[in-house]
Amino acid sequence: MAAKKLSKEKVGEVLQELSKFRLITPVKSDDVVLFREIADPKEAFLEYGNSTVPPKKVVFPQTETLFRFTIGNPELREKNVEEEGTTVIFGLRPCDARAMSIVDKLFSWDYEDPYYLKRRELTTLVGMTCVQPPSINCFCTSLQGSPFGKDGLDVLLVDMGDHFLFQPLTEKGARMEETLASYLEDASPGDVERASSMEEEAKGKIVRSIDPQGIAEKLPSLWEDPLWKRVSDACLGCGICTFLCPTCHCFDMQDEVERGEGRRARMWDSCMFCEYTLHASGHNPRPTRKERTRNRISHKYSYYPKRFDVIACVGCGRCISLCPVNIDILEILEQVVEA
Amino acid sequence: MAEATQTDFQPNIVAFLCNWCSYAGADLAGTSRTQYPSNVRVIRVMCSGRVNPMFVVNALQEGADGVLVSGCHPGDCHYMQGNYYARRRFKLMRNFLEYLGIEPERVRMSWVSASEGAKWKEVIEEVVEGVKAVGPMNKFQRRQLNW
Amino acid sequence: MVDVSKLRETAREIISREDVRELIGYRAGTYGFRARPAFVYDPGEVDQLIFNPACVNNLATYITLEEKLPVPRGQEPDLRKVAVMVKGCDSRALVQQMAENAYERDRILVIGIPCTGVVDMDKVQARFPDVLGPGEISLEGDKFVLIFDGRREEIPKEELLADKCKRCRFPTPLVYDVLLDEEVAPFATDDYSDVEALESRSQDEKWAYWEEKFSRCIRCYSCRNVCPMCYCNDCILDRLRPQWIRRSVDISENTAFHIARAYHLAGRCIQCGECQRVCPVEIPLMELNRKLYKDVEELYDFEPGVKVDAPPLLSSYRPDDPEDFIL
Structure with missing residues (x-):
């Protein structure tokens, strides 16, 4: 699959072409950038750093009906994800795409989650490189990621200034290339080499880092370490760090009934909430924010890599930038290394 | 056509009536065979002070086009002061909902005593007229979501 | 300094x-x-x-x-x-x-x-x-x-x-x-012009404004958790029986959540602005709190957070409280 050239003037037409699918792009709402389904290509806001809420909500919606039922009728009407149709997420960042490839491992592990996997199958990810790191707190390069990373993406658009280098990466990417053939030109020969030197340059602009070596093995030995109390002292117990994390995937189930008609829905849950793992008896094995913070870090940096061989963090920096009390995962990890 | 729909619109009004005055007042209207609009669905509570302002919000979510809270006249509360508390709560809630864009015609409060069957009729007529004028609630009710 | x-x-x-x-x-x-x-x-x-x-x-x-x-x-x-x-x-x-x-x-x-x-x-x-x-x-x-x-x-x-x-x-x-330092004399006043500007708009305009804001809410509850006045052991948002506000994230539940949050602060919010500061999706929560603050001041001549022995606004009353809205 050879790289192509997509001139920036043609992006509007490309989005028009793609609007025959369910097209999701970054959108600006006041000063907040979010991923939303768009009807008009003009709504797309592509000159952004990174979105506040990651695009994981497209494949793993915050609230998702699994089936519907009628009281008194044993028949369940299951959600058919197929009806949502082919979806294109256009313009997401490499870290968020890589996060999806990490979460895929969980949802296709001992139980294959039909809703998530079907939606993933229907979704094509067209990513855009970060020429400038979107945030001072980016640290993707510490975790096998890159501002030009390809993991999880079907197409990578390398921002070359006046045009994009269109790189199809998967079969879905190749189909995307066919769909958009009339808007693509042959890439100039120097572009591919220039892209790789640009990648090195972009990596160099990322200032924060962590060496994750050995953390997964060390974390269990720090179970009772006083550091957990100290790092969670200021924690408010809100859901910002988890809801805005592109790899967090905990969910809760709720039944909702309205005049005899009901649905079972799953919705995001956060390990930082006080009811998380609260038992019906009133007992909670994670009774305070200390245990909950320990769980958040351990899940990402110990349990997940032990099970799936990959750290459940992509270094997007959202949890650091948006934490109301500046709890900083890099600082916690440094303390883990030093402890 | 749109106008015709407007006049055909029959609103759902949920009314929270206190046991001692307003419920008895509505009952008196019934036993006196007073005719009044049938749009109102009555929920009897012990006191207007028992009505949590979230009842109003939940009723609007669940499909009510308007909500009425009715209690004893000031000074007449069976529990001495429940209606005074209710008065503060609903004044603030009504203003607040108006600030969000929910027409104040949808959130009403009245004092109806046990002997005021005729006043009950007037109150209901006014509430129903008010809600009819602003049309069906279409802002934040729980919709049958498309999956 | x-x-x-x-x-x-x-x-x-x-x-x-x-x-x-x-x-x-x-x-x-x-x-x-x-x-x-x-x-x-x-x-x-x-x-x-x-x-x-x-x-x-x-x-x-x-x-x-x-x-x-x-x-x-x-x-x-x-x-x-x-x-x-x-x-x-x-x-x-x-x-x-x-x-x-x-x-x-x-x-x-x-x-x-x-x-x-x-x-x-x-x-x-x-x-x-x-x-x-x-x-x-x-x-x-x-x-x-x-x-x-x-x-x-x-x-x-x-x-x-x-x-x-x-x-x-x-x-x-x-x-x-x-x-720790010399007292600072008050250097600002509050005219509630932001609240009044919104109040004067039509009902549909106001709802369009809030619908857009509320639709962004991800219900992380950071506004509740950061709030010094939100300290109930058993918060209405966490209750399951009755479940006043459902966990599902849609415009109906988000609106009910924001009404409940702001209303529970009526006569209690002291305008520290933390809720709005922490909101990751920048919902102007203080415009909600300030509407209630303004009403409470105008209607009941009450200001929270200034007197330790003041009775709580909503569990007190005066016989002559305004009742122009009552039928």
């Missing part, structure tokens, strides 16, 4: 006392210009404490946020005081908490900081996105001075000042045991 050496010395004396368990103050953040809450348990830790216009957090929250585990049999509960540093606005949260009998006055030791205004960190971040820091902010006259990476920038106060400070009527703490 608070003198840092005096602040640390006071803190050292306080945390050395036997009847004080911990001291909550501020320390430098991990990047840029940020400052963050500091928890000091030992006199050896006081040298990290700072105060500058980046100290935005309302630390009064932590008094009621503490999660208490059951005391094991045979052990005594730790009843020592918690010392807390508060700005003027933050101190009103303490006043209101005590007016509601959340705890006794002698449980806390209040270190008051007369405050000349804090920055809006989003505005600082937008101007200096690439500063890894640590950067320092101070106020000199009518300019904020930012020092970072060997550079010094002066920015007019108006451009970085947090919106809540532009309306601040209580720069000096209303309750304190120690005051």
Whole structure:
């Protein structure tokens, strides 16, 4: 699959072409950038750093009906994800795409989650490189990621200034290339080499880092370490760090009934909430924010890599930038290394 | 056509009536065979002070086009002061909902005593007229979501 | 400006006392210009404490946020005081908490900081996105001075000042045991022009405005958790029986959530602005709180968080309260 050239003037037409699918792009709402389904290509806001809420909500919606039922009728009407149709997420960042490839491992592990996997199958990810790191707190390069990373993406658009280098990466990417053939030109020969030197340059602009070596093995030995109390002292117990994390995937189930008609829905849950793992008896094995913070870090940096061989963090920096009390995962990890 | 729909619109009004005055007042209207609009669905509570302002919000979510809270006249509360508390709560809630864009015609409060069957009729007529004028609630009710 | 050496010395004396368990103050953040809450348990830790216009957090929250585990049999509960540093606005949260009998006055030791205004960190971040820091902010006259990476920038106060400070009527703490500096005279007034501008719009315009904002809400509940007045052990948002507000995230439940949150603060919100500051999707929550604040003041001549012995607004009444709206 050879790289192509997509001139920036043609992006509007490309989005028009793609609007025959369910097209999701970054959108600006006041000063907040979010991923939303768009009807008009003009709504797309592509000159952004990174979105506040990651695009994981497209494949793993915050609230998702699994089936519907009628009281008194044993028949369940299951959600058919197929009806949502082919979806294109256009313009997401490499870290968020890589996060999806990490979460895929969980949802296709001992139980294959039909809703998530079907939606993933229907979704094509067209990513855009970060020429400038979107945030001072980016640290993707510490975790096998890159501002030009390809993991999880079907197409990578390398921002070359006046045009994009269109790189199809998967079969879905190749189909995307066919769909958009009339808007693509042959890439100039120097572009591919220039892209790789640009990648090195972009990596160099990322200032924060962590060496994750050995953390997964060390974390269990720090179970009772006083550091957990100290790092969670200021924690408010809100859901910002988890809801805005592109790899967090905990969910809760709720039944909702309205005049005899009901649905079972799953919705995001956060390990930082006080009811998380609260038992019906009133007992909670994670009774305070200390245990909950320990769980958040351990899940990402110990349990997940032990099970799936990959750290459940992509270094997007959202949890650091948006934490109301500046709890900083890099600082916690440094303390883990030093402890 | 749109106008015709407007006049055909029959609103759902949920009314929270206190046991001692307003419920008895509505009952008196019934036993006196007073005719009044049938749009109102009555929920009897012990006191207007028992009505949590979230009842109003939940009723609007669940499909009510308007909500009425009715209690004893000031000074007449069976529990001495429940209606005074209710008065503060609903004044603030009504203003607040108006600030969000929910027409104040949808959130009403009245004092109806046990002997005021005729006043009950007037109150209901006014509430129903008010809600009819602003049309069906279409802002934040729980919709049958498309999956 | 608070003198840092005096602040640390006071803190050292306080945390050395036997009847004080911990001291909550501020320390430098991990990047840029940020400052963050500091928890000091030992006199050896006081040298990290700072105060500058980046100290935005309302630390009064932590008094009621503490999660208490059951005391094991045979052990005594730790009843020592918690010392807390508060700005003027933050101190009103303490006043209101005590007016509601959340705890006794002698449980806390209040270190008051007369405050000349804090920055809006989003505005600082937008101007200096690439500063890894640590950067320092101070106020000199009518300019904020930012020092970072060997550079010094002066920015007019108006451009970085947090919106809540532009309306601040209580720069000096209303309750304190120690005051770290000279009292600051009130330097601003509040005309509620933002609330009035929204009030004057049509119903449909108002709903369109709020529908867009509420539709962004992800229900992370950071606005609730950061709020010093949201300290119910059993919050309406977490209850399952009855489930007043469903967990599903859609415009109906989000609206009900925001009504419940703001309304539960009627006559209680002290306008520290923390909810709006922390909201990741920038919902203007203070426009909701301020509407109720304004109504409460106009209708009932009541201002929360100024008098420790004031009766709570919604569990008190006057026989002649306004009732023009009653049929």
